[in-house]
Amino acid sequence: MTPHAVTLLDVARAAGVSKSTVSDALQGSGRVAETTRDRVREVAEQLGYRPNSAARRLRRSSTGAIGLHLPQTATRLDYYMNLAFGAVQRAQEDGLDVVLLAAPTGAASGPLASRVDGLLVIDPEVGDRAVPGLLDAGVPVVTGERYLGPSPTPTGAVVCDNAASLTALLDHVRSRGARRPALLAPEGASAWAEALRGTAAAWGGSHGPQVALRTVPFAATPADAEAATRRLLASDPAIDAVICAPDGAAPGVLRAAAALGRTVGADLLVASCVDGVANRGASPPVTAVDLRPAAYGRACAELLCDILAARTPPDTVRRHAWALETRPSTTG
16 A cells, blocks of 8 residues: 655644644745744654655746636626725736636646636635645645634634624614524634524524524525525515525515515615626615625735735735625615
């Protein structure tokens, strides 16, 4: 049987540090304390770690490109397209091209990874089989939102306070008279989905009636939202506010309300966790959280560029601001 080759991740686990710290320590680069550098080298020697020569050549030269991995269902969503444009614009400022990794495999851990200097992995889901390989591709990786799966861990992350944004929406509809709100939450194991589901439960525990929670696909269509809303309102007519999480799906909630004789903005308030063209152009326009996707993509690319240029240390986490946009669907 061929013995298992010791990897950077093996050394990182044994030394109790991140994979990027091990890489910097063994290369003599980065901002690593001398005691940590000595400890990492000692552990690497004990484990019999041997650096991969191809990986070393990759780290010492620039390909002039970074990779971008989006959720498999992202290609039709306004949010991710704006995010991608923001990332491309920021990368170009550092002279880097952006390679969009093909769905559904996103196999950047193979030949593609050897042609990029770093990777952006947006909204990584635990169920996305491509993500572990991307995180262990041997180049710096910045995630948009945290990765909830087991190691390997990313080099850096840009995060939104999704709990705070949903709390703001729930507080808003409550201030407008809603006493029995509902949330159409995304299914799956992503930081965004879990934050929304957990926040809905916590908010309900603090404010009286529990938030009626229904799950829909991560990239639910308006038809998905319409069907879920019809079932929701039929089973619980006391629902007086529906917050729809997925991008672009809220118009389906409006259609369901109209079909059931509910008046949006009066006896049924409707809001969305993600703003976009569909919400702004709906009738009535839908209250939503503006996550500023182009600026978010730019922030992710900026962090990766800063790490690649050694302007920022690895393991940096930056926060991205959002804004609540109130419209007639909740204000009448």
